[in-house]
Amino acid sequence: MTRTRAQLLHMAKSLFEVYNKWNLEDIMALRTSDCTHNVLPSSLGQAPLDNNAFRQFVENLMIGIPKGFNFTIDEKAPLVDESAGKVIIFARSKAETVAGPYANEYIFVITVDESGTKIARVDEFVDATIVKEFLPRFEAAMAKVA
Template identity: 25%
Template sequence: MSSIRAQLLKTANAYLDAHTNRDAKALGAIYSSSSTHETYPKPVQPIFPHVSNEDYLAGVADLFKMWHSFECHQFSEPIVDEEARKVVLFVEGRGVADVGTYVNEYVVVLKMNKEGTLVENRLQFFDSQGLLAWVAKMGQQVTDLQNKVTGKAAEA
């Protein structure tokens, strides 16, 4: 295995571990300060809008607090493009919160810096049906989190 491939996979695994451990600080350590965060498909964008790295990390820290437990399992081998410095992850997320159990599938594309140590762009695709059903259960907690991340709380 080439050294850059190993580093790309190490950073991608750190991403998964940070989610499983609900560790916003560890997650922040693998993002460049100018990292961008995009979420698809369009029906989930009102819940998880495209945001700056600072807003993303603030939002994810609050989101992690909602979970009693959360795990990420890859259901397929990652795709690694060494030249483009990208790793595509195929993930099942499973968590427990006050409103019950959450299960969803994601495709996450992590575009990294030249060294493969920092994520410069996170592009995430949710199974929108599972996510929207979960958001309906979460109710006001999700609305409050969304408002905080998008700055609407300050405007209200």
């Protein structure tokens, strides 16, 4: 079954809507049972996350980012590949964290399953410089919270 452009864009936007709600069960409900999430570039050393690892990752983030993220997406420029079931989208985020304000830019490659109703894979390219500068402060603040 070919997923339509509208279905693919709907799923991509849904991902950011649930991230902005910051509810773990809503986030997980969008994912296929074998969904993987990759935080890139590989220089960050983040292993691919299956659903169990991703759930744990988000649960930990929720401690340090209790009010969640505010994602905005560039709706004028998504790239959609209907035959591959992929959407490539530019996004920005802001968040208040236990270590202070955080902001980043992203390119997300979102792969939607054959039904067009679940996300099968997320490749999240972050600004590695921002992550590398922020992560030590965040980890130190998280150690005080835990």
